[in-house]
Amino acid sequence: MKIVRPFNKVPAKEAFSRSIYIAILSVMTESDVDALDAGLGSLKARGFTGIVFVPSSEGDMRFRYYERLAYWELDQLELAARVIFWLPTKTANVRDALRTQFGIYAASGKAVLCGPEKASGFDYLRLVANRYHVPSVFTLDAAFTEVLRRLD
Numbered sequence: 659m660k661i662v663r664p665f666n667k668v669p670a671k672e673a674f675s676r677s678i679y680i681a682i683l684s685v686m687t688e689s690d691v692d693a694l695d696a697g698l699g700s701l702k703a704r705g706f707t708g709i710v711f712v713p714s715s716e717g718d719m720r721f722r723y724y725e726r727l728a729y730w731e732l733d734q735l736e737l738a739a740r741v742i743f744w745l746p747t748k749t750a751n752v753r754d755a756l757r758t759q760f761g762i763y764a765a766s767g768k769a770v771l772c773g774p775e776k777a778s779g780f781d782y783l784r785l786v787a788n789r790y791h792v793p794s795v796f797t798l799d800a801a802f803t804e805v806l807r808r809l810d
Contacts, residue, residue, distance in 0.1 A: 659702045660709050664730045665723075669709055676708030678805055679738035681731075681759050683745070686714060690746040697798035706806065711738055735759060738768070740805045744798060745773035745780055757783065764790040770808075772801035 662668055678701075682694065691714075698710065711734040713727070735741060743760045763769045764786050771787045771794040773780045787794040793804045 659698075659706050661698065662709055662711050662734075664713060664727050668734070673709055674737050675739055676706075676809055677711065677738045677740070678708065678802075679711040679734050679741045680713070681735070681741060681743045681756055682712070682714060683753055683756065686746065693746050693798060694744075697802065700799055701802050704802070704806065706802075708739075708809070731759075735763065740768045740770065740808060741766075742770045742772055742798075742801045742805060743783070744801065745777050746798075747774060747777070761786065764792055768808075770795065770801050770804050772796070772798055 660669065680694070683690070686694070694712070694714075698712075701710065713731045713734070741759075741763050743756060743763075745756070760769065760771065760783055769787075769790075769792045771783055771792050773783075774796055784794055786792070793808075795801050795804055
């Protein structure tokens with residue numbers, strides 16, 4: 659499994675048939691990062707050998723290179739075979755960028771929505787998911803299960 663973060667070298671386009679983009683909040687707590695790392699470890703343990711795009715950047719890079727980061731995200735969203743839209747906790751607020759990205763990809767056939775039940779600001783996204791038959795799950799592990807099923 660290869661994890662690609664912003665400003666890392668992106669693999670050749672031929673490798674994208676088994677790729678996952680994880681759309682996440684731009685600001686995550688330490689426990690969110692731990693949950694993401696645990697989820698990625700679980701995905702690797704399942705034998706996933708594809709590419710995982712994770713848009714989080716280190717430190718203040720997201721502020722210093724905002725436009726470059728935004729274009730990187732848009733490019734990888736377009737190229738990824740599947741996209742998980744993940745809200746890690748009930749108290750995290752859905753940011754406009756995550757809402758916009760989900761709206762763009764809801765009808766694409768490659769989206770999976772993931773967030774805890776009754777998460778703040780998530781109700782509307784679940785309605786959109788239902789309208790466009792987007793799988794909606796409550797844990798990152800369940801999202802990976804859904805994505806792996808759809809990649810095979």
